[in-house]
Amino acid sequence: MNESIKTPSVTDEASTPQMKTKCEHHAECMKVIQAILDDQATEAEKDHFRENIDKCIPCIESYNLEKCIKTSLADKIAKKPCPKNILNTIISKINS
Amino acid sequence: MIVAMSETPAKNDNTDDLRYKIFNREFMPHIDSMYNFAFRLTMDEDDANDLVQDTYLKAFRFIKSFEQGTNAKAWLFRILKNSFINDYRKKSKEPSKVDYQEVETTYNSEEASDTTYTVDLRADAVQELIGDEVANALNALPVDFRTVIILCDIEGFTYEEMAKILDIPIGTVRSRLHRARNLLKEKLRSYASTMGYDS
Numbered sequence: 379m380n381e382s383i384k385t386p387s388v389t390d391e392a393s394t395p396q397m398k399t400k401c402e403h404h405a406e407c408m409k410v411i412q413a414i415l416d417d418q419a420t421e422a423e424k425d426h427f428r429e430n431i432d433k434c435i436p437c438i439e440s441y442n443l444e445k446c447i448k449t450s451l452a453d454k455i456a457k458k459p460c461p462k463n464i465l466n467t468i469i470s471k472i473n474s
Numbered sequence: 475m476i477v478a479m480s481e482t483p484a485k486n487d488n489t490d491d492l493r494y495k496i497f498n499r500e501f502m503p504h505i506d507s508m509y510n511f512a513f514r515l516t517m518d519e520d521d522a523n524d525l526v527q528d529t530y531l532k533a534f535r536f537i538k539s540f541e542q543g544t545n546a547k548a549w550l551f552r553i554l555k556n557s558f559i560n561d562y563r564k565k566s567k568e569p570s571k572v573d574y575q576e577v578e579t580t581y582n583s584e585e586a587s588d589t590t591y592t593v594d595l596r597a598d599a600v601q602e603l604i605g606d607e608v609a610n611a612l613n614a615l616p617v618d619f620r621t622v623i624i625l626c627d628i629e630g631f632t633y634e635e636m637a638k639i640l641d642i643p644i645g646t647v648r649s650r651l652h653r654a655r656n657l658l659k660e661k662l663r664s665y666a667s668t669m670g671y672d673s
Contacts, residue, residue, distance in 0.1 A: 408652065409648070409652065412648070412651065412652060412655070413648075416626060416633070416651075418632060418633050439597075442597045443595060443596065443597045443600065443659075444655070445597075446597040446600045446601055447600055447627075447655070447658065447659070447662065448627050450600055450601070450603065450608050451608060451612065451623065451627040451628055452627055452628060452630075454603070454604065454605035454608045454609075455605050455608055455609045455612070455628065456605055456606075456609070457506065457510050458506075458509065458510060458513065459506050459509070460505045460506050460508070460509035460526060461509075461523065464509070464523050464526055464527055465505065467527055468526075468527055468530045468531065471527075471531060472494075472497065472530075472531070472534050
């Protein structure tokens with residue numbers, strides 16, 4: 379994650395009157411948001427994101443939701459260690 | 475840590491020595507990630523065990539085609555994914571045997587992927603979900619969509635690495651991820667709803 383991009387907050391910004399409540403190119407925005415969250419955005423996408431994210435409520439909400447899902451996937455799903463017997467089988471087959 | 479063959483003093487000209495060294499240093503550290511990937515693909519412990527074992531034995535057999543200094547984890551994931559498609563998918567116990575082509579056709583239309591597609595789901599509702607619910611939502615996705623989410627969000631591969639692992643162009647990685655996430659949101663929403671977040 380690019381830490382320099384700060385997470386916008388809906389509550390902080392909602393009071394600003396000029397914020398958009400509808401996004402006319404949301405599909406395009408979702409692609410940029412996805413690339414930003416995956417840390418795969420181009421410089422142009424990053425610039426576009428920085429300049430526009432705090433102006434559009436649907437995009438802020440989408441960003442927060444996508445980020446939350448991504449974090450949940452990474453942190454909440456249990457990871458199992460590989461069973462020891464598999465490890466032993468692999469090693470013994472390779473050594474034989 | 476169990477290692478393959480005792481490491482004799484470095485003799486880099488010795489091919490056998492080098493093979494074991496690469497195997498221990500580059501491949502073994504990824505075994506837990508590989509096991510979890512196998513388990514999420516097959517959804518079956520025995521199949522996951524076999525798949526990991528087969529993959530590591532193949533990796534050892536073809537170790538000469540691994541270029542040192544390149545990403546060993548991506549190389550191993552690619553072998554595992556190919557073994558899964560070739561050997562396990564056919565006998566998969568997965569009930570919803572949805573072929574990717576079929577799913578792709580359904581979701582591939584520009585309308586399906588590019589219109590404003592919103593699922594009524596809130597971030598705070600997702601935050602409340604427990605690990606099992608998130609895992610179940612993920613497991614409910616067709617395997618190709620599940621795979622891109624595992625690779626990207628759980629394993630942290632770049633789009634470029636995913637393209638290599640899956641043998642698809644980067645553009646397809648992006649669009650498949652996009653669709654996978656939309657499907658996942660639908661699944662997550664059903665869990666969130668049962669918790670009273672359904673407004």
